[in-house]
Amino acid sequence: LRWSRLVVAFVALTVVWVLYAGLRWREAGVEMEEEGEVDERLRPFPIYHSTLKCQCNTGKRTLFVVHTATPNKQRREWIRNTYGLPENQFEYQFCLFFFTGRPSNPIEEKNLLEESAAFKDIVVGDFVDSYTNMTIKALFWMRFFSTHCSSTTTVVKLDDDVTINLRALSHRLTSLPSDAIYGVRWTKQPVRRFNTSKWYVPYSLYPFEHFPPYVSGSSYILDTRSIQRMLGRVKYHGKYMHIDDVYTTGILANSAGIRVIDRAKWWNFDNNSTDYLRRGIVLFAFVQKDQDVVQLYNEVEKITD
Template sequence: MPSRLSAVKRLHGPNSSSLVSWPARWASSSLLNQSESILPSSHIQYFVEYPHKYRFTLDRPNRCRQESPFLVLVIPVPPQDRKARDIIRSTWGNQSLVLGQVVSHFFLLGLSRIDDGTGGPEEKVLNESLEHRDILQSDFLDTYQNLTIKTMVMFEWLSTRCPNASYAMKVDSDMFLNVQKLVDMLLKAPRHLYMTGMVARNSPVIRNINSKWCLPETVFPESAYPPYALGLGYVFSLDLTERILEASWHVKAVHIEDVYVGLCMRHLGLALTDPPHDGLFMATEPLLKFRCYWTSVITTILQNSDQLVDVWRTYETEARSGC
């Protein structure tokens, strides 16, 4: 499997069963690409089934309204990765009031096809949800190929469950996240039609069929993608959620989730915003770091979630020292 560094090189070259959608849309007679001919079987792998009526098998439908957060953190993570969720709960996910602003976090899961014979993964997730109240699980298969579905389900959930939030961030489980620095940036950021992160511009389309990021010319004829935010971690104003969902009815869903969000933004005629200055959203941890590195950045890609434990200790030490 390609590393996170490969993704960066790609860039610079990346308790209820509830329906979250809009009934009027599902009743629409002008469903996306109805006029297109059936795709060749060789192309099916590059597209995903969205829009579609995905349902939440585990939901917290009222928590976001009750907390009325300024910022919602949504962390997509495989169902079986309990360890990563616990590490986040003990590090940057344990911050609920930052600079006077309420921050909420939720883990977003699909369904697992792993069953180790000890009660089943979904039963374990249910027990974890009852314990922590931070699990959202939808009824699509949780695979790399379905990351676009996972992302769009996130937008659906946010648009219907968090009407009073100002911002949300999609952030992967193996990222260091400095929530205080993020909130500080957002307090000065636009409140409407805003998306930022590691913004890729003029990123070339990969044609190598051996790459998991391949899109053949017959699927996507352009040589470069429109601007998009690297899916490792990006932040957006909540008014974008319904706009992106609306665009999804007109833009065929490809399996590269961050690219697809960028395609929806282009369809809407909306520009992504670069961070206020360089060095906030970092691709990789530098070999030589200055003393206050971790308090100066918003995100950094880690090798894995285990590394977050040590990094978080360093971050807390820097913060206590006055960095």
């Protein structure tokens, strides 16, 4: 009788633990992972056009990956004339590539390919460039990096409306531990279930109430090994999610056991952020509307010399 009671108690405790753990897993957004069918949009896309001057496998320590939309030529120009200057790439040992997809407009495509041929810093993937294809773009550059830049140790991912304090950032990059993603970390973010939201995610795609911790996609830092580990988890998360920062730095990183480390003090994206950038308080800032970015860059360089 005593053993029967012990067995019953053990079974009861096991059931309670399983139910509790299941609730905790659901709350944390942890899935019981099994390799399954992968959405075609998550599979590798070929390079449509690329002629690159900078060779990232020739001793370069860092790759600056800039997500850009095909019409944003002016933004690419100010990046080339500020932190992306060739002399900066030589001094700080980095390559800078713009990543985008194909324009849906033939005239835009012609202009983009001419720009690429002239500056040799654009990688065009064979997919349509659009907001809903942002995750395609993210996986595209990760796969490009793994194939063509494997000797590079660090990636700084940026959107084309973000500028940086290059000298201060380069100093920080030398002391960051690997196997981690650094950025503005978001935790316990609720999943949007309203189909009018551009961040709408149905239960059928993601059944949990909150996303795992992730970093803001506008800019973040990660290392080579983390990228390779994240790509290795795609086969376990084969449903397409268009919110690229959640999918890559959240779901894939969480699945791969990669730390997501908050460095929000390096970022400031409010209206005063460029002043903080000048003073070296922050490393990343959004470019304000109608701002003279080249002048800002020159001011920052003068202060940090």
